[in-house]
Amino acid sequence: MITVVQPGLYTTVQDRGRFGFYGVGFPPSGSMDQYSSAVANILVGNNPDAAVLETTFLGPTLEFEQDANVALTGASVDITLDGISIPLWTSVSVKKGQVLAFGGAIAGVRNYLAITGGINVKPMMGSRSTYVASHLGGYEGRVLKPGDRLEILQDSEPKEVRVGCEIPEDLRVTPRAHQEIRIVSGLCHYLLDPQSQELLISKPFTISTEANRTGYRLKGDQLSFVERRQPFGAGSDPSNVVNLGYPVGSLQAPSGLELICLMRDAVTGGGYATLATVISVDLDILSQMKFPETVSFESVSLETALQLRSERAQRLRNIAELVNSIA
Amino acid sequence: MSTYTQFVDGSQASFGGDEFIFVEVATDMDLEATLRVIALTDAVSSAEISGVTDICPAHVSYMVRIDPDIRDPREVLPILEEIHERKAQESKLVIESRIIEMPILYQDPWSHDVLMRFRDRHQDPNASDLEYCARINGFASVDEFISAHSSRLHIATFVAFMPGNAECYQLVPKDLQLEAPKYVRPRTDTPDRALGFGGAFSTIYPVQGAGGFQLLGRCAVPVYEAKQPFGPFETNAVLPKGGDIFKYRPIDMGEYEEIRQQVEAGTYKYRIGVLEFDLSRFREDPIGYPLTLAEALP
Numbered sequence: 001m002i003t004v005v006q007p008g009l010y011t012t013v014q015d016r017g018r019f020g021f022y023g024v025g026f027p028p029s030g031s032m033d034q035y036s037s038a039v040a041n042i043l044v045g046n047n048p049d050a051a052v053l054e055t056t057f058l059g060p061t062l063e064f065e066q067d068a069n070v071a072l073t074g075a076s077v078d079i080t081l082d083g084i085s086i087p088l089w090t091s092v093s094v095k096k097g098q099v100l101a102f103g104g105a106i107a108g109v110r111n112y113l114a115i116t117g118g119i120n121v122k123p124m125m126g127s128r129s130t131y132v133a134s135h136l137g138g139y140e141g142r143v144l145k146p147g148d149r150l151e152i153l154q155d156s157e158p159k160e161v162r163v164g165c166e167i168p169e170d171l172r173v174t175p176r177a178h179q180e181i182r183i184v185s186g187l188c189h190y191l192l193d194p195q196s197q198e199l200l201i202s203k204p205f206t207i208s209t210e211a212n213r214t215g216y217r218l219k220g221d222q223l224s225f226v227e228r229r230q231p232f233g234a235g236s237d238p239s240n241v242v243n244l245g246y247p248v249g250s251l252q253a254p255s256g257l258e259l260i261c262l263m264r265d266a267v268t269g270g271g272y273a274t275l276a277t278v279i280s281v282d283l284d285i286l287s288q289m290k291f292p293e294t295v296s297f298e299s300v301s302l303e304t305a306l307q308l309r310s311e312r313a314q315r316l317r318n319i320a321e322l323v324n325s326i327a
Numbered sequence: 328m329s330t331y332t333q334f335v336d337g338s339q340a341s342f343g344g345d346e347f348i349f350v351e352v353a354t355d356m357d358l359e360a361t362l363r364v365i366a367l368t369d370a371v372s373s374a375e376i377s378g379v380t381d382i383c384p385a386h387v388s389y390m391v392r393i394d395p396d397i398r399d400p401r402e403v404l405p406i407l408e409e410i411h412e413r414k415a416q417e418s419k420l421v422i423e424s425r426i427i428e429m430p431i432l433y434q435d436p437w438s439h440d441v442l443m444r445f446r447d448r449h450q451d452p453n454a455s456d457l458e459y460c461a462r463i464n465g466f467a468s469v470d471e472f473i474s475a476h477s478s479r480l481h482i483a484t485f486v487a488f489m490p491g492n493a494e495c496y497q498l499v500p501k502d503l504q505l506e507a508p509k510y511v512r513p514r515t516d517t518p519d520r521a522l523g524f525g526g527a528f529s530t531i532y533p534v535q536g537a538g539g540f541q542l543l544g545r546c547a548v549p550v551y552e553a554k555q556p557f558g559p560f561e562t563n564a565v566l567p568k569g570g571d572i573f574k575y576r577p578i579d580m581g582e583y584e585e586i587r588q589q590v591e592a593g594t595y596k597y598r599i600g601v602l603e604f605d606l607s608r609f610r611e612d613p614i615g616y617p618l619t620l621a622e623a624l625p
């Protein structure tokens with residue numbers, strides 16, 4: 001058992017996400033930065049589906065009532081164990097009675113805390129991920145509160161991982177104040193006028209204070225849409241369409257005023273034209289960004305998006321090999 | 328590979344990043360396109376394409392979600408194209424459906440409290456949402472609007488947004504179709520089970536939260552129940568399915584409270600009937616045919 005002394009700003013149980021229910025309105029949820037989350041699990045010998053804690057800006061203070069190996073990845077942050085700093089991207093042994101405490105994130109937004117065995121909450125529809133809006137999954141379908149008690153799943157055959165095992169610098173996440181975010185064009189991109197199509201990939205956009213697990217709002221130059229007869233049932237604004245499905249990572253621009261990138265807890269559909277989709281590996285990068293950092297969008301082919309995705313998978317395989325060889 | 332692929336039936340497909348394919352069957356709301364989307368997504372589902380994790384029908388478009396670690400999405404596109412070619416010949420105008428009765432307290436006090444708090448975001452700050460909807464649709468009174476909204480059936484044409492949410496299109500001839508814009512700026516609050524109306528669509532809000540539809544009333548029974556599942560929720564946390572037909576039955580406060588007690592005790596029994604919906608018969612007789620559908624209610 002682990003007792004939540006202080007919950008932090010917005011701490012939830014997450015895993016790889018929920019599949020198969022998008023069509024009836026359940027977004028995937030799951031760790032926003034899938035790469036960091038996966039590395040944390042590898043470092044403690046967990047399988048890739050194990051549930052972790054995801055923090056936001058300020059993580060929790062946790063009292064361990066049992067021995068456990070843990071690993072922290074993601075944002076740059078000071079983390080202490082009984083008042084003494086411990087390294088990130090490294091497997092660490094925690095003894096019964098010790099207190100793990102997060103400072104505020106210095107760079108980046110989200111940290112992932114994996115514990116050997118994984119956090120044991122009841123899987124809902126195939127996943128332990130928390131979807132707060134519908135009170136589903138995770139710890140009672142909500143963010144953690146003081147006094148919550150987290151149970152650790154006892155793996156029958158845990159992988160041995162040597163404590164102190166460290167991920168090399170070049171395989172860690174490096175938060176930056178400006179990032180190139182790659183998008184695949186498509187969906188209702190044809191509704192943007194040619195100047196705005198160009199503007200989307202040439203001008204920087206600033207992340208606003210409204211940036212969370214549901215969506216990232218970005219400020220930048222105004223976008224405009226081609227003139228057309230509005231379809232029946234769409235609504236009168238040129239950015240309106242007859243309600244349609246929203247891919248995770250899709251960009252929309254209600255009335256052209258601001259850009260919204262839909263994240264892993266987003267609504268699954270709605271009535272604004274979708275313009276392009278952030279590729280899955282760059283959703284990890286965007287998830288570590290905050291106000292007033294900036295992004296530039298770069299249009300890439302699907303082939304490139306898939307290539308980058310398989311490179312991420314290969315990096316994770318290399319990390320698993322590295323960790324296992326040290327064990 | 329160009330951004331868009333045109334299918335033989337006029338549909339347009341494109342990729343939504345590395346995990347999604349988006350197919351636009353039509354751009355205007357049209358029940359025939361909705362039924363085509365249902366037929367197409369049923370066929371995609373039956374094809375059991377490996378790597379496809381989610382199939383998401385919408386009003387006149389659909390998405391499939393693919394796990395690219397299992398299957399290259401570029402291999403899935405031609406499979407969809409082939410299904411469209413096959414289905415282009417047949418026009419399936421009949422779907423298996425259910426009719427579900429939803430007891431509604433129109434003009435309820437809770438929605439009224441909320442909507443009064445957000446008058447500054449509304450087209451007409453001096454009227455209630457119902458008064459506004461009645462006026463812009465040419466009705467002399469709120470009661471006449473409620474009668475028009477509740478006396479004819481509504482069909483779920485897009486189950487999405489949030490679990491339990493189903494956007495429903497009223498089964499009436501086009502000249503009787505009610506319409507209303509969404510709020511100028513969305514509210515940050517809506518009661519759970521509120522009956523909303525926006526564009527040409529009605530929905531019951533599954534949970535409390537933000538929203539932009541005009542608020543007409545409150546449903547006594549839930550459309551989403553994960554915590555204390557009873558009745559239909561024992562097998563599925565979500566009540567509505569695409570193609571379901573809803574009968575909004577106006578009730579008074581006394582009956583509302585009675586039903587609420589049954590819901591909280593887990594003893595409420597939804598009135599659900601099974602039927603076939605035939606678009607061609609609806610087109611022939613858009614007034615009379617829906618009346619026969621209501622007979623399927625137990």
